Amino acid sequence: MTSPPTLSTLATLPIRPAPPWWRDAVVYQVYLRSFADSSGDGIGDINGIRSRLGYLAELGVDALWITPWFRSPMHDGGYDISDYRDIDPVFGTVDDARALIADAHQVGLKLVIDVAANHTSHDHPWFAEALAAEPGSPARERYHFRDGRGPDGAQPPNDWISSFGGTAWTRITEPDGRPGQWYLHLFAPQQPDLNWANPEVRSEFEGVVRFWFDLGIDGLRVDAASAFAKHPDLPDHGFRPGDTFSPRLWDSSPLWDVDAVHEIFRSWRAIADSYDPARIFVGEVTVKGADRLALYLRPDELHTAFNLDFLKSAWTADALRANIVDTCTAMAAVGAPPTWVLSNHDETRHITRYGRHDTAVPDGSAGADTGRPADLALGTRRARAAVLLMLALPGSAYLYQGEELGLWEVTDLPPECRQDPVWHRTAGAALGRDGCRVPLPWSGQAPPFGFTEGAQPWLPQPAEWSAHTVTAQDDDPTGMLALYRAALGARRRLLPHLSAQIDWHDTGRDVLDLSRGDALRCLVNLGGSDIRLPEGRILLASLPGIVDTLPPDAAVWLGPVT
Ligand code: NOJ
Numbered sequence: 001m002t003s004p005p006t007l008s009t010l011a012t013l014p015i016r017p018a019p020p021w022w023r024d025a026v027v028y029q030v031y032l033r034s035f036a037d038s039s040g041d042g043i044g045d046i047n048g049i050r051s052r053l054g055y056l057a058e059l060g061v062d063a064l065w066i067t068p069w070f071r072s073p074m075h076d077g078g079y080d081i082s083d084y085r086d087i088d089p090v091f092g093t094v095d096d097a098r099a100l101i102a103d104a105h106q107v108g109l110k111l112v113i114d115v116a117a118n119h120t121s122h123d124h125p126w127f128a129e130a131l132a133a134e135p136g137s138p139a140r141e142r143y144h145f146r147d148g149r150g151p152d153g154a155q156p157p158n159d160w161i162s163s164f165g166g167t168a169w170t171r172i173t174e175p176d177g178r179p180g181q182w183y184l185h186l187f188a189p190q191q192p193d194l195n196w197a198n199p200e201v202r203s204e205f206e207g208v209v210r211f212w213f214d215l216g217i218d219g220l221r222v223d224a225a226s227a228f229a230k231h232p233d234l235p236d237h238g239f240r241p242g243d244t245f246s247p248r249l250w251d252s253s254p255l256w257d258v259d260a261v262h263e264i265f266r267s268w269r270a271i272a273d274s275y276d277p278a279r280i281f282v283g284e285v286t287v288k289g290a291d292r293l294a295l296y297l298r299p300d301e302l303h304t305a306f307n308l309d310f311l312k313s314a315w316t317a318d319a320l321r322a323n324i325v326d327t328c329t330a331m332a333a334v335g336a337p338p339t340w341v342l343s344n345h346d347e348t349r350h351i352t353r354y355g356r357h358d359t360a361v362p363d364g365s366a367g368a369d370t371g372r373p374a375d376l377a378l379g380t381r382r383a384r385a386a387v388l389l390m391l392a393l394p395g396s397a398y399l400y401q402g403e404e405l406g407l408w409e410v411t412d413l414p415p416e417c418r419q420d421p422v423w424h425r426t427a428g429a430a431l432g433r434d435g436c437r438v439p440l441p442w443s444g445q446a447p448p449f450g451f452t453e454g455a456q457p458w459l460p461q462p463a464e465w466s467a468h469t470v471t472a473q474d475d476d477p478t479g480m481l482a483l484y485r486a487a488l489g490a491r492r493r494l495l496p497h498l499s500a501q502i503d504w505h506d507t508g509r510d511v512l513d514l515s516r517g518d519a520l521r522c523l524v525n526l527g528g529s530d531i532r533l534p535e536g537r538i539l540l541a542s543l544p545g546i547v548d549t550l551p552p553d554a555a556v557w558l559g560p561v562t
Helices: 008-012 045-053 053-059 094-105 125-132 199-215 261-273 289-295 309-310 316-336 350-354 374-394 423-426 461-469 471-473 482-497
Strands: 025-032 063-068 085-086 110-115 169-173 180-185 219-222 280-283 339-341 396-400 511-517 521-525 537-541 552-557
Touching: 008 045, 008 461, 045 094, 053 482, 053 521, 063 309, 085 199, 085 309, 094 110, 094 199, 110 199, 199 261, 261 280, 289 316, 309 316, 309 339, 316 511, 350 374, 374 482, 374 521, 396 521, 471 482, 482 537
Parallel strands: 025 063, 025 396, 063 110, 110 219, 219 280, 339 396
Antiparallel strands: 169 180, 511 521, 521 552, 537 552
């Protein structure tokens, strides 16, 4: 067990043919506003990404998912789009996007962009037309407008609630000045839901999809994919006062995961398949359980989707094992790759989650951080183990910018800086998602840590991040960055030799112990005491000094003994 880590034994192991790139890609999520600012306005932009492509290529990821860059009034961080064929000037231009595509491809990175098409912005020309038009007009038919209930229509048309808190309906003033109809928004009022039963909506967005594929984008992330279709009668769901938005608990709801949605994605898939090389779709599909998720990933629908249940699992062997088994079984049934994710721009960063007493993400939290104190040292130790687990699993994985630097949730942002509609719509009762969106620290001893020059970053960075900049970690073999680089490099070399199946070993209830053929065995100790390691050469360990035993909250990758 004391030999130095080596992958030389791989030469003797069988090789599996390379699958299409997206089936085992590691995709790095760029939260555009917070990645790197080239223009000096304190907000990240496309040329900022271009300036850091070397860092991303060296990190060892395969693709970037970039959060929305379209024209937007930014009521929900760009997930409220007013022009789907243009880029917001804050982020750059379509020419900048072209240059980014070329540069990224040059260094071997694929690009996935993020389209929010369940809803438009309230500044979209279609919505302006709808407001100016008559009830029942074709312009209103592109959205969900309805008369209110009650004698003077003063009550919302049904009981649906918004994911950001409160009713999902807003009443408009008609062009003649009278209080008028209501429109549906499952998110903020500035994000009216489109009526996807309307053929004009379908054909417009097929054009949008083609526009970006024609430009050379490799794939699209489909925002809120499980929300597109609604029951045609918009009936009550049976919500009661105080209910939270919890689609992971809903069965047969009229507002979410409605079966008509699949027809939309079949037509999108045909478009993606008509390109050479074929383009892909990654769904944000929040549904009840892996079997419902798999329906979106049938061979003629979306290619892949985030495994948000993995992210939300508690840090226990039982919860993680159950998720891994369920996911692999459900995905195998439709021939889709399983995927794994620990953090994203909607959820409390996992170092903080894993450092709290309750490590699971509760249903209905709408990504809102609780602000409870966390033991960040414990969270960091678990996060180091978690990334070795995630990258040992079959399929593809998503990293959220900054997790490779060991960043935590910023829970003490000043209220006046907060921008998330979750914070505003709950009057601060929920902290919202700004705490996981704080701009990245690249270099230097003090904010803005090389993120921007001139202006202040759009959210303030903690002074303690001076120890977490890329520069500070660049030559530190013990840092989080070194672990990510080593794990991604090793994964890439191991990949052709890994079995697509997981073989589980029984090493006790609190241990995840799995093999991917002979090339890799991964053990994660989620219990409270050390466990003895089996035979094998240590390829990677989440902590220094691991030789014969694996301490709590640690992980190793073992290769075959030479
Ligand atoms: C999911 C996105 O990830 C989130 O950030 C956004 O607020 C909602 N969809 C609405 O578009």
